[in-house]
Amino acid sequence: MADMPMQQPPGRIILPPHRERARRPFSVRAREWVRRNLFPSTGGTLLTIAAAVVLGLLLIGVLWFVFIDANWRIITVNRWLLFAGGFPREEAWRLWVGMGFVFLLIGLTYGTWSSFGRRDHLFVAVSGVFVVFIMAHGGTAIWSSVWFLLAVGVMYLAYALTARIPRELGPIRTLQQRVVGGLLIASLPLALVILLSGGASVRQLDGFVLNLVLAPVGIVGGLVIGIPLAIGRASTMKTISWTCTAYIEVVRGAPLLGWLFVALFILDDVIGGELIVRAMVVMAVFTAAYMAESIRGALQALPRGQFEAAHAVGLSRMQALRLIIMPQALRISIPPIVGQAIAIWKDTTLVTIILPLRELKGNADSAIAQREFIDDRIEAYIFVAVVFWAVAFMMSRISQRIERTLGVGER
Amino acid sequence: MSAAAPPEPAPVPLIHRRSFRNFATQGVYVAITALAFAYVFVSLDLREFGFTFLGEPAGFAVGSQWLVDVDGVTNSRLTMYLVGVWASIRAVLVAIVLSTILGVIVGVARLSNNWLVSQLAMLFVEIFRNTPLLVQIVLVYAVFLVGMPLIQDVINVGDFFYLSNRGVAMPWPVPSGGLWGLPHWFAGVWVLVLLAIGAVAMLIRARRQEQERETGIPMNANRRAFTIFTIGAVISYLVLGGPVAIDAPIIEGTKYAEGMVINPEFAALVVGLTLYTGSFIAEIVRAGIQALPRGQSEAANAVGLSNYQRLTLVILPQALRQIIPSVTNQFLNVNKNSSLAYAVLYDDLFRVATVVQNKAGHALEMFFVIIITYMIISFIISVIMNFFNARVTVHEV
Numbered sequence: 146m147a148d149m150p151m152q153q154p155p156g157r158i159i160l161p162p163h164r165e166r167a168r169r170p171f172s173v174r175a176r177e178w179v180r181r182n183l184f185p186s187t188g189g190t191l192l193t194i195a196a197a198v199v200l201g202l203l204l205i206g207v208l209w210f211v212f213i214d215a216n217w218r219i220i221t222v223n224r225w226l227l228f229a230g231g232f233p234r235e236e237a238w239r240l241w242v243g244m245g246f247v248f249l250l251i252g253l254t255y256g257t258w259s260s261f262g263r264r265d266h267l268f269v270a271v272s273g274v275f276v277v278f279i280m281a282h283g284g285t286a287i288w289s290s291v292w293f294l295l296a297v298g299v300m301y302l303a304y305a306l307t308a309r310i311p312r313e314l315g316p317i318r319t320l321q322q323r324v325v326g327g328l329l330i331a332s333l334p335l336a337l338v339i340l341l342s343g344g345a346s347v348r349q350l351d352g353f354v355l356n357l358v359l360a361p362v363g364i365v366g367g368l369v370i371g372i373p374l375a376i377g378r379a380s381t382m383k384t385i386s387w388t389c390t391a392y393i394e395v396v397r398g399a400p401l402l403g404w405l406f407v408a409l410f411i412l413d414d415v416i417g418g419e420l421i422v423r424a425m426v427v428m429a430v431f432t433a434a435y436m437a438e439s440i441r442g443a444l445q446a447l448p449r450g451q452f453e454a455a456h457a458v459g460l461s462r463m464q465a466l467r468l469i470i471m472p473q474a475l476r477i478s479i480p481p482i483v484g485q486a487i488a489i490w491k492d493t494t495l496v497t498i499i500l501p502l503r504e505l506k507g508n509a510d511s512a513i514a515q516r517e518f519i520d521d522r523i524e525a526y527i528f529v530a531v532v533f534w535a536v537a538f539m540m541s542r543i544s545q546r547i548e549r550t551l552g553v554g555e556r
Numbered sequence: 557m558s559a560a561a562p563p564e565p566a567p568v569p570l571i572h573r574r575s576f577r578n579f580a581t582q583g584v585y586v587a588i589t590a591l592a593f594a595y596v597f598v599s600l601d602l603r604e605f606g607f608t609f610l611g612e613p614a615g616f617a618v619g620s621q622w623l624v625d626v627d628g629v630t631n632s633r634l635t636m637y638l639v640g641v642w643a644s645i646r647a648v649l650v651a652i653v654l655s656t657i658l659g660v661i662v663g664v665a666r667l668s669n670n671w672l673v674s675q676l677a678m679l680f681v682e683i684f685r686n687t688p689l690l691v692q693i694v695l696v697y698a699v700f701l702v703g704m705p706l707i708q709d710v711i712n713v714g715d716f717f718y719l720s721n722r723g724v725a726m727p728w729p730v731p732s733g734g735l736w737g738l739p740h741w742f743a744g745v746w747v748l749v750l751l752a753i754g755a756v757a758m759l760i761r762a763r764r765q766e767q768e769r770e771t772g773i774p775m776n777a778n779r780r781a782f783t784i785f786t787i788g789a790v791i792s793y794l795v796l797g798g799p800v801a802i803d804a805p806i807i808e809g810t811k812y813a814e815g816m817v818i819n820p821e822f823a824a825l826v827v828g829l830t831l832y833t834g835s836f837i838a839e840i841v842r843a844g845i846q847a848l849p850r851g852q853s854e855a856a857n858a859v860g861l862s863n864y865q866r867l868t869l870v871i872l873p874q875a876l877r878q879i880i881p882s883v884t885n886q887f888l889n890v891n892k893n894s895s896l897a898y899a900v901l902y903d904d905l906f907r908v909a910t911v912v913q914n915k916a917g918h919a920l921e922m923f924f925v926i927i928i929t930y931m932i933i934s935f936i937i938s939v940i941m942n943f944f945n946a947r948v949t950v951h952e953v
């Protein structure tokens with residue numbers, strides 16, 4: 146921009162070909178784009194027509210189902226069951242505060258390390274309409290909509306406040322990063338305190354709230370156990386690397402359902418406690434093996450010279466690990482770690498299968514079991530799928546965003 | 557570690573020596589691990605530990621039998637479990653094949669020059685990758701239960717295919733006496749003959765390919781092998797008087813009979829696994845192709861290959877090197893994810909195991925059996941895929 150020739154004589158500036166193409170009128174460009182991307186040849190045209198037919202049929206089918214065929218009353222009538230199930234009603238405000246807390250964190254995180262794009266606003270708007278539609282249907286739950294919109298407001302407020310702070314490194318920026326990072330690390334225990342410090346017991350976590358608790362427990366617990374496991378597997382000390390390898394391979398040998406079977410029948414004798422806590426332990430232990438494998442890949446990808454250089458400047462092994470190796474390895478392994486996080490998010494549905502725990506899918510099963518809605522199981526499961534999809538999709542978008550942000554400055 | 561250390565002025569204190577520190581660390585580590593194991597060992601009730609309960613009569617029935625016939629009275633729990641293993645293997649095999657086909661098609665479509673096609677492929681991937689497999693399986697099952705007609709109003713395609721809420725029925729080859737009224741095991745003889753002819757055809761193909769490489773004269777190896785196999789198959793079929801007949805399904809009352817019946821449970825499991833895994837394989841295929849230098853594509857265009865030739869002769873063979881390891885991982889996931897059969901009550905190994913545990917207790921033993929079975933199947937999948945991987949990498953010059 147700076148060396149833009151200011152004293153260019155008036156008239157046509159010749160640009161490189163691709164820029165030159167971009168200067169032609171929109172209608173010409175649009176026509177060319179359509180021709181190149183949709184009707185390049187006879188075969189290509191046929192393909193386009195076939196795809197258009199498929200897409201059209203899909204669209205008609207979806208619209209017909211959503212607006213004409215489906216009976217969404219199963220969702221609106223059972224919204225509390227699906228959302229929080231057995232969570233005590235008089236403690237419901239804790240859920241709203243917890244939701245506000247989560248939205249606050251999202252706003253702070255975006256404001257500190259990223260920025261809302263047009264698609265993010267669209268996503269928020271669509272999910273807002275979705276939630277308000279479900280809540281407003283039937284009329285009595287106006288307040289839930291208000292709470293939800295308030296939480297969204299908190300998110301935007303937090304975002305607006307943090308996004309103001311300039312990104313240049315400085316004491317304020319460092320403080321901001323420390324505070325938000327600290328809040329993120331402390332968020333899980335804080336959220337649990339918000340939910341459970343009153344009359345509700347851990348056993349009453351139910352419905353979608355249970356998914357929302359189980360997944361972070363699995364992810365955070367998986368990282369806390371998985372990072373030492375990955376380091377241990379790469380260790381030169383044989384007993385440590387062997388046992389870590391054995392742990393990882395044995396855990397990955399059986400499906401999560403198998404380990405939940407252990408939680409139900411075997412762990413009772415070993416650690417006891419509430420079933421839901423045992424399920425959380427199993428989720429963390431299970432995720433740890435996969436997290437460790439993701440991080441191990443990153444550790445192997447680091448050049449050996451990093452460790453040797455750290456040694457050469459006189460760092461101890463622990464210091465080298467903490468200051469040189471792990472920061473790099475963790476950054477490389479962000480995509481697979483988020484992949485694992487999405488996997489564990491989807492896997493929280495599994496606690497319903499053999500454990501008597503009812504998360505969102507399990508409560509959808511209870512809704513179907515009601516006499517009135519016996520024929521509406523497709524609607525119920527599609528609702529569950531959409532809810533899980535939205536969260537998983539958001540996670541994968543954040544992951545792409547982080548990858549891009551981290552990739553720019555460092556390579 | 558410090559073999560060539562120069563003579564040191566003063567000996568390093570023991571506590572600062574790396575060898576001693578490693579030794580001490582491992583000692584402490586082993587002690588803690590052993591204590592943890594001991595604690596688990598003590599807290600478990602192992603007085604009745606043993607596997608003899610697997611030999612007792614089952615006392616329950618399993619559905620989803622195919623080519624086997626077991627009942628809960630005479631057959632042991634172990635037999636029932638093996639029937640479950642067989643059910644799992646069937647589902648995993650079908651799902652692996654279908655998801656690979658689907659994944660390759662969608663992955664290639666994702667990179668299509670045709671905007672609409674690539675958007676459709678992306679839509680598919682984003683939908684099925686980001687929803688729980690469990691929900692996909694129960695959704696397909698729900699579509700069968702609620703969306704399909706009752707068997708009285710079955711969808712009938714030319715008396716060959718039937719579709720209803722009892723599942724899909726289709727024609728299937730079965731042994732028959734044939735023209736000469738031979739015993740049914742002659743169908744097996746025919747299969748052996750087919751295998752032999754196939755082996756001969758492969759040998760001829762290999763020799764012709766060798767000749768083509770040496771002389772440069774096109775030998776049409778594939779076509780020749782195919783012709784030989786087809787002629788051999790037809791002739792042997794006629795000589796044996798038709799040892800295999802196609803058995804078309806029929807409807808008896810409210811049930812399918814004859815033919816091959818795919819029940820809704822199996823269909824839901826396989827379709828769910830296929831869609832879910834297919835979306836992951838599509839992403840792997842896309843990444844594998846994108847990792848190739850653009851020049852490969854351009855060179856293929858320059859020497860005048862068609863789009864299809866470019867894909868099958870130039871792009872996919874090279875991309876396979878990167879694709880196969882990741883796809884192997886997905887296949888291992890299919891194996892483990894097949895345990896979700898439990899949600900639609902398909903009697904796979906995991907479900908049968910839980911039923912056994914329900915009847916007889918012995919949760920710990922059953923868990924050992926489960927995990928070892930999954931590991932064995934995973935091991936077999938890895939061995940086969942490593943074989944393919946080795947074949948693919950051999951081509952690298």
